[in-house]
Amino acid sequence: MKKIFNEKNFAIFIIVSMVAFPLLEIIGMFFGKKFFLQEEFLSLVGIIGIILTVLGIIYRFIRKDEKRFVLSDIFIITSIIFCIISIVFSRLPAFSLRGIKGYSETPLQVLGYFTLFFSGTCVLSEKYRKWILNTFLVLGIIEAIVAFMQNFSMWPVTSVYDPSWHTKDHLAFGLTQHCNFFAPIAIIFTALFSMKFIYGKSKKEQFICLFGAIVSCLSTFFTYTRIGWVGIFAVLFGIILLETLIYFVKKDKESFKQKAANTLVIAISFIICFLVVGNISGQIKKDVEQSKKEITSNNVENFGTGRGFIWKSGITALKKYPFTGVGFDFYNYSYLVANGKFHNQNKGHNEYLHTFVTQGIFSGINYLLFASYCCFFALKKILKGDSEFAKSNITKFFLIALFAYFVQALFNSSVTNVAVYKWILMGLVLPRVEQDNLQEYLDSIKNFSKKDIRFGKKK
16 A cells, blocks of 8 residues: 555656646647546546545555544545535536536546645655646746747637637637636746745756746736736735745844845836736736726626626525535526526636535635635744744745635636646645644544443432
């Protein structure tokens, strides 16, 4: 069993999964295939996860070393329970199980997410975490090159979603299906390159990483989405907040000054990228005017390029089905509840609201707590600095990338070929051996349940 359950195999499994999605996308986009074999691959990962779980349970009972049951296990178990409940009580269970080809996240795909998350929690070695980080960075450069070619009309094919719009406005969609899909993954790459520049140990390394941060930032802005603005701001805010907290705890002025100077370089670079891309394309003026109209408009449904309508419909449906939601990944039904009409949009354009509406308030709260736990756990460890994981710069890199993703998710949707990276990052900031072992509490509950219940003293 140890030949299967080891850090190296988990790291390789994660890297193969990371590379598979853009590789399959390259093949599929030239044939006009939406999410070519990507959903099937993620479902296969989910099946592997089921097999690994069964083997893990068997291994757990036969091995004699320390058993671990951690808080992230509870979040995964409760997530699965809420998914099952939302499928059972779905307005259309068959839809929740099958979904819409190329846009839905089926139960098997979600199990794929959980499998990659669990794999991430099993990778603690700095060596293997560097493997994964370097895979992110290589993919970031490749995706940025593709985005540049798309922006300058040099890419041979257009997006399978909204093709005329992407072609007309030169929207970058990288090796995903849509500019809205590409924005969050470009934000992740930008965050990782930025942090590696700030913590660079040599001028050569810093130069390469600054270049990577700039091209990744440009590729984000080439999506011409306001989600890109939000994500880049989140990267800068996250870095400033993290470094400020580290300074207040460790009081290292020299280190803080160096990191602050590097952060300033990143901030100036991003502002220049924003102004150059925004002014040349006219996107700044366009988006500012659009934002003004949305803010001053009395019609909340127009907010966020129609997101107001989507959110309002979802909230209305949630009020009617608060505990089970309308059905697992079945956001479409909320429009029928709210307006009595079908609307061809199955995503909530807010990951958190989407979970609330489709799976109910308990599942929504569970996901919010899960996301918060990922960030606060890693932050607490970094500030405490009581282990190699806590002292590792890579932990900081992954935390900022995950934080930026979570912020942009307030206005964006979870899709197959992007969400996998989020779940991998979530696992990487929550190593199992770093979390408190809850096994002793489980053993106490088991022992207590075996005792006879006495309601009074014997006479």
